[in-house]
Amino acid sequence: MLELVLFYIFAAIAVVSAILVITQRNVVHSAAFLGATLFAVAGVFLTLHAEFLAGVQVIVYVGGILVLFVFVIMLIAVERAERERQYNRQWTIALVTSGILIAEIAYGLYRGRDSFVLPPAVVPPAVPATGNSELVGTSLYTLYLLPFEIASILLLVGIVGAVVLAKRRTPAEE
Amino acid sequence: MVTTFHYLLLSAALFTIGILGVLTRRNIMIILMSIELMMNAVNINLIAFSDRLQQVTGQVFAIFVITVAAVEAAVGLGILIAMFKNKETVNINEIDLMKW
Numbered sequence: 001m002l003e004l005v006l007f008y009i010f011a012a013i014a015v016v017s018a019i020l021v022i023t024q025r026n027v028v029h030s031a032a033f034l035g036a037t038l039f040a041v042a043g044v045f046l047t048l049h050a051e052f053l054a055g056v057q058v059i060v061y062v063g064g065i066l067v068l069f070v071f072v073i074m075l076i077a078v079e080r081a082e083r084e085r086q087y088n089r090q091w092t093i094a095l096v097t098s099g100i101l102i103a104e105i106a107y108g109l110y111r112g113r114d115s116f117v118l119p120p121a122v123v124p125p126a127v128p129a130t131g132n133s134e135l136v137g138t139s140l141y142t143l144y145l146l147p148f149e150i151a152s153i154l155l156l157v158g159i160v161g162a163v164v165l166a167k168r169r170t171p172a173e174e
Numbered sequence: 175m176v177t178t179f180h181y182l183l184l185s186a187a188l189f190t191i192g193i194l195g196v197l198t199r200r201n202i203m204i205i206l207m208s209i210e211l212m213m214n215a216v217n218i219n220l221i222a223f224s225d226r227l228q229q230v231t232g233q234v235f236a237i238f239v240i241t242v243a244a245v246e247a248a249v250g251l252g253i254l255i256a257m258f259k260n261k262e263t264v265n266i267n268e269i270d271l272m273k274w
Contacts, residue, residue: 022195158245165252
């Protein structure tokens with residue numbers, strides 16, 4: 001029962017703030033509501049027994065990506081963008097398409113919802129004595145070691161790319 | 175009881191809101207934020223099935239998705255700054271240099 005209440009609270013916060021993210025006129029407000037969504041999604045992760053991922057979500061998304069967004073908002077002029085028209089001309093088509101998409105996914109999920117319920121007899125007390133972080137770490141550094149290293153190379157490329165794109169050109173290069 | 179169905183529905187809702195943001199907004203900052211919303215929806219999906227199947231693989235993949243999201247945000251914002259220096263705008267409709 002508590003699980004259900006927590007899930008509905010977190011889901012409601014996530015969806016409402018997500019809608020507010022894409023409807024705000026001021027970009028700073030959008031960033032604030034994005035932070036609310038990210039925290040709510042971290043709460044959803046907690047109800048799914050993924051404690052490590054909830055921590056990673058808060059540290060990387062809220063502490064890293066969102067702060068990066070806010071820094072960039074400081075660098076660009078937000079006042080002029082606020083006074084402009086906020087939506088594309090084809091927003092009605094986009095709204096209809098998104099409505100069709102969510103209806104389609106929801107209908108498919110609703111038809112197959114019985115397959116998502118664990119059969120009660122098969123439920124094993126599969127939660128071992130080790131914690132969630134330990135399980136994720138063991139899996140990450142043994143079975144998925146190569147993808148992990150590739151992810152580090154991707155991060156390196158991202159750092160170099162961001163610096164090259166954002167740095168000021170020196171007179172010698174021009 | 176909360177089933178995987180609930181989580182998948184939440185994930186679908188967040189993903190659709192992200193798509194709607196990308197399709198309708200003209201401010202590039204908001205479009206990048208919408209992409210982050212969609213990545214979050216994918217993570218909820220992965221972790222819901224990780225919980226459903228009692229396997230940790232979904233959580234490992236969610237970590238990779240978060241990595242890709244961080245890199246995407248850094249590079250996307252770098253492009254945004256470079257573009258703002260050149261054209262003094264964050265409006266997506268005014269960037270049509272490669273439009274035929």
